[in-house]
Amino acid sequence: MKTEVLKGVLTLKIDMVSTLTLALLLLFLGNYLRKKVNFFERFCIPAPVIGGLLFSILALILKQSNIITINMDTTFQSPFMIAFFTTIGLGASFGLVRKGGKPLLIYWLFCCILAVMQNVIGVSMAKLVGLHPMLGVMMGAVSMEGGHGAAAAFGPTAESLGVTGATTVAIAAATFGLISGGLIGGPIAKHLIDKYNLKPTEESELETESYREVAGISDKANVTSHVFLVHLAVISVCMTIGSMAGTWITKATGAALPGYVGAMFTAVIFRNLNDKFNFVKLDFYTIDLIGDVCLGIFLSMALMTLKLWELVNLAGPMIIVVVSQVVFISLYTIFIVFRFLGKDFDAAVMAAGMAGHGLGATPNAIANMSAVTEKYGPSTKAFLIVPLVGAFLIDLVGIPNIVYFMNLFK
Incomplete structure (x- = not known):
């Protein structure tokens, strides 16, 4: 110093x-x-x-x-970022997808459509208010469905392509989206439940317990130095292989690829091969623990180094773009997603969940759904499907979608 x-x-x-x-x-x-x-x-x-x-x-x-x-x-910011997204990949079990059934696939499809539309809206509105289209992508799926993690990860990539202030814009949009998602989720569900007089079909509220049981997650941790080192080694190997793969893809295609993408998808492949061949016994409490630590440090470092002075000339146009995103997801969940999910109580709860993670974060979705179910009754289906899609399934389509739009407007 x-x-x-x-x-x-x-x-x-x-x-x-x-x-x-x-x-x-x-x-x-x-x-x-x-x-x-x-x-x-x-x-x-x-x-x-x-x-x-x-x-x-x-x-x-x-x-x-x-x-x-x-x-x-x-x-240190980049290694912690890549390690966090690697832990997300290790949680991507395709076996859980099968347990979600048809409603999960429908919900996933509409989340994928939402990711594309958020980029379309972001780019279109950015052009309308005189901003660089890349900033529109930063205020699109990057910060909305991607949240602060994706904002802090993709922002530097956009800046390396010559778009000044991309990280600051993405983080600011993600913060706006996070707050908005928490504000509109409950009212959306309440509107749908009251309008259609919907009632839950379950007798007891077991949402989070059901999800954790299906996912094979236990609250009892057995973290030792050996267990920690084994999982640290798995994460490091995935990071290394992913980095090599990402570099090769960039050289072969010329596409700008954030550093964590290769590591995350390598982890997805490893997780599902490991489920079948049992190379190593994975402890998901330990993986979540490492992921939480890495995310906390990575985000803290990304936020404290923001150059807020770069927002001075962007504040007004930014508000127009992000408000457009909030209006769109409100109409989208009420008039399209809810209807295709069956127009029942579970669909209303999932609409609140989509508003939460579609504008910022999966914990926001859980908070929205918990508030709704505490008042109206349980929805095990919603608490199984929404975390599965919001936590990792959306990234399988959302990240390629973001990369495509960024390279389209670089």
Whole structure:
């Protein structure tokens, strides 16, 4: 860590270890504030988003006041990002897809259509308000269905293609989407349930337990140093093979591919081969634990290094684009998704879930559905299907869709 004067302004340069330390401290701060401030808890705002954004706002004030400019070494950000998405791939069991049946395939199809439409809307509205089409993609499926994780991952790729401020725009849109998804999910379900006088067909509420039982997830952890190292090795191998595969694909096709894509799809292949041949015993509590740690550090680091000053001239046009996304998903879930899912109680609950993860995050979807089922009754089907699709199935189509649009407008 050192200071120097550049262009008449004091500049603080933070090395990679100090940057990692700061990211961890901001993550703890975000967790603390999330527990203390009801707004953050109610709308499921991630802790790293809270801590990271607060620091980026502070950095903005210090820079704009010509007090000090902060430069950070984010060398660790990419490995943590790739490791997180690798853990997502390891959770992608196609055996679970079969258990979801026809409703799962229908829901998945409409999520895929939504991802494409979000990019179409983002690009179209961006052109309408005079923004670069790539920023439209950042405010499309990247930040809406992709959430903060995809926003922080794809943003640097867009910037490497010459689109200034892409990461900041994507993160800002993801934050707007996350809050919007939490606001509209419950009202959408309530409207549908009241309008069609829908009732649940189940006697007891076992949604999350049912999903976890089907998924083979246990609350009892047996994490030892050996178990941890085995899973760290699996993740590292998938990351290495995925990186090699991604580099080869980029050279062969010329397509810009984010670093985590190869690792995630390598992990998907490994998981399903492992389900069949049992190469290694996977402990999904350990995988989730590693994934949570990596996501927290990666997002905290991505958010705290945002260049918010790049949003000054984009704020107005951005609002028009993201509001268009919210209006579209509201109409889409009410008039199309709900009807094709059967116009029953489960369909109404899944509509609330789609509003949640379609505008930001799977936890948002769970929060929406939990609020609905607590008031109206249980929906085991919704709690099986929505997490499966929102957590990983959508990425199988959503990521290629994003990559295609980014390369189309680069």
